[in-house]
Amino acid sequence: MKTIMIPEPGKVMMTETEMPEVKQGEALLKILYGGICGSDLGTYRGTFAYAGYPRIPGHEFSAQIVKIGENDRGLKEGMIVTCNPYFNCQKCYSCERGLVNCCESNETLGAQRDGAFSEYITMPVERIYDGKGLSPKSLALIEPFCISYHGVSRADIQKGDKVLVIGAGTIGVLAAVAAKAKGGEVYIADIAEEKLQYAYHTFGLAGMIKNDSEENFANRVREITGDHHGFDVCIEAVGLPSTFQNCIDAAAFGGRVVLIGVGKKNLDFNFTMIQKKELDILGSRNALKADFTELIDLVKGGAIDLEKIVMNPGSEDPTKKSEYELDEAEAAFEEFSQYGGSKLKVLIHFADPE
Incomplete structure (x- = not known):
């Protein structure tokens, strides 16, 4: 499968990686849209405090469930979802008190561990949230809204x-x-x-x-x-x-x-x-499950048009372009870094839902 990689500061490449193995308690997801976060851009520039290399970026995304077992969350194959990308240790003092967003050993996708910018990823079922009918583009914007x-x-x-x-x-x-x-x-x-x-x-x-x-x-x-x-x-x-x-x-x-x-x-x-x-x-660090579920409901209710955070969605002008195809990932990072003053949220389109 195709995977976006930042091998070192200032470089983005498309590489081939193996399909992930689905473990007990996980689901296989097909990525639909991914948003380039400021931290991803910082990893590309070499300015992000938590970056390590080489790194697969990406923690803002929407996906379609390809494979999932029986679960108590109502999640089924074919559903369009988003996910909580902050992995906590469950053992430190913060986690013991329920402050999992500021876990002392937090590992966020795309930062302390490889991220979601591959055609397919696996995620623990408890980190997957039903998109409740929101568009794949809107769901990819839920995580930054949570922050x-x-x-x-x-x-x-x-x-x-x-x-x-x-x-x-x-x-x-x-x-x-x-x-x-x-x-x-x-x-x-x-x-x-x-x-x-x-x-x-x-x-x-x-x-x-x-x-x-x-x-x-x-x-x-x-x-x-x-x-x-x-x-x-x-x-x-x-x-x-x-x-x-x-x-x-x-x-x-x-x-x-x-x-x-x-x-x-x-x-x-x-x-x-x-x-x-x-x-x-x-x-303020990361977000909690409640932030995700509340905001999915808020956007679903029509109170906020979240897709307006994407400026000039149809533009092909590299100084303003805000949406890219997967094969344009290198240009997406380079142009966002160079012309960031005229771009707000930059999205990469990985695939359409089936």
């Missing part, structure tokens, strides 16, 4: 809270969507003008900040928050020292800061500002 939704849930957003999301990539935009759904007055900041405008207009956000200088950022925060003197909630969805600092600076006294972004660089900052403002600093 954002989990972080936003950590922020405990109340109706009317002023919320700033820093980062207009997929995770940032979906965090803005989730924060708005929870009643927040949501603003989004980024340096990429096209993605910023798209997020603002497409998802009906309260406003945006072009984060092209410290001065402009500070001025816009003051303009927006006025007497509030900062945002109630700041969500970091980039993974850079500068954008985490932006969150500390933009948060109101008594505010909450949630870190979703993943980076490899250190930040030297005046940590006493956390004490001075009495900030709640919250990390």
Whole structure:
């Protein structure tokens, strides 16, 4: 079968691998769509903190069940599904307390272990979720939405809270969507003008900040928050020292800061500002089964058109193209890396359901 491989930073190749062997308690899945996550792009660029090489990328996907045994989850051959890609050890202190998303020995598909970007994969039955009739494309977008939704849930957003999301990539935009759904007055900041405008207009956000200088950022925060003197909630969805600092600076006294972004660089900052403002600093890692099932129902109910996260789906312009065929995988990574400022979610089409 065909498999996408990143043998080393800066290189993507298509290779042939053996069909996986289905073990007890597993199902054989045919991959339909796969989304290139920021972490996959970071693995390609050599900037992702958890990357190892060689690596098969991919943890955002939809699939069709090809083979499955008797189970108590109502899963049957032919069903279109998505999966939880975070493998926990079930033994550490976090797992013992049910915090399986932040397992001390977590292995996420495409990061600490080989991922889903092959024509066929196997998955434990308990990690497979019924797509409930959602399209394969929408189901491939559920996992990144879960990442954002989990972080936003950590922020405990109340109706009317002023919320700033820093980062207009997929995770940032979906965090803005989730924060708005929870009643927040949501603003989004980024340096990429096209993605910023798209997020603002497409998802009906309260406003945006072009984060092209410290001065402009500070001025816009003051303009927006006025007497509030900062945002109630700041969500970091980039993974850079500068954008985490932006969150500390933009948060109101008594505010909450949630870190979703993943980076490899250190930040030297005046940590006493956390004490001075009495900030709640919250990390957010991965997601839980409840996030997947809740969001499948939410999207199924029509509250959110998740496929709008894919900009320019029909474009063949390499600077804007957002959907690729499996044989175009190398171009998908190269062009996403080069033209990321005008692309939000990039999908690879593996196959159609039978």
